[in-house]
Amino acid sequence: MSEPRATLYSQKWREARGRVHAIEPAARPLFISILDHMEHGWHAFRPLREWYERNSEHAGTAHGDYLHLLDFVDGELSDVFLLIGVGVADLVPGWDGWAAEADPADLDGWTELFSRYLAVFRLACVGGDVPEPFRALGVSVVEVLESSRWTDELSALLAAVGELVPVGEE
Numbered sequence: 001m002s003e004p005r006a007t008l009y010s011q012k013w014r015e016a017r018g019r020v021h022a023i024e025p026a027a028r029p030l031f032i033s034i035l036d037h038m039e040h041g042w043h044a045f046r047p048l049r050e051w052y053e054r055n056s057e058h059a060g061t062a063h064g065d066y067l068h069l070l071d072f073v074d075g076e077l078s079d080v081f082l083l084i085g086v087g088v089a090d091l092v093p094g095w096d097g098w099a100a101e102a103d104p105a106d107l108d109g110w111t112e113l114f115s116r117y118l119a120v121f122r123l124a125c126v127g128g129d130v131p132e133p134f135r136a137l138g139v140s141v142v143e144v145l146e147s148s149r150w151t152d153e154l155s156a157l158l159a160a161v162g163e164l165v166p167v168g169e170e
Helices: 011-022 028-058 064-091 104-127 132-147 150-162
Strands: none
Touching (some): 011 028, 028 064, 028 132, 028 150, 064 104, 064 132, 104 132, 104 150, 132 150
């Protein structure tokens, strides 16, 4: 199965996966864990992104709640998730500017925002006038991410990485 056009697996992500093996052995497991955790989140979120991409050409005929939720998936949900993914990739040392640019605390703020977006999305799916398959998918994606405590675990990993990243130094 091919990846959606908007995907976690960008060039930056592939580079981070390559760099992680050059990290000192004591810190490597933490960086591998945060990359793995982000990928776990992507596997849960990806079906929603795929739905959008399969159905975006019909968005012009969608109306009301469904149209707004398709836009929300494409905009806020996907944008923030993928922004977090790029930020997690940037946390992996070994690139010019790492010490000045990598910022786990900023990513934790984006993670909190994503968590709130998930809650709003679930409520909108349940209460909105949307096709039942979309409602079921939306609720399922949110339940997988919430039941696995994905955002909480990501915050914990970001805090641990924050102990190793010299934020704002050159």
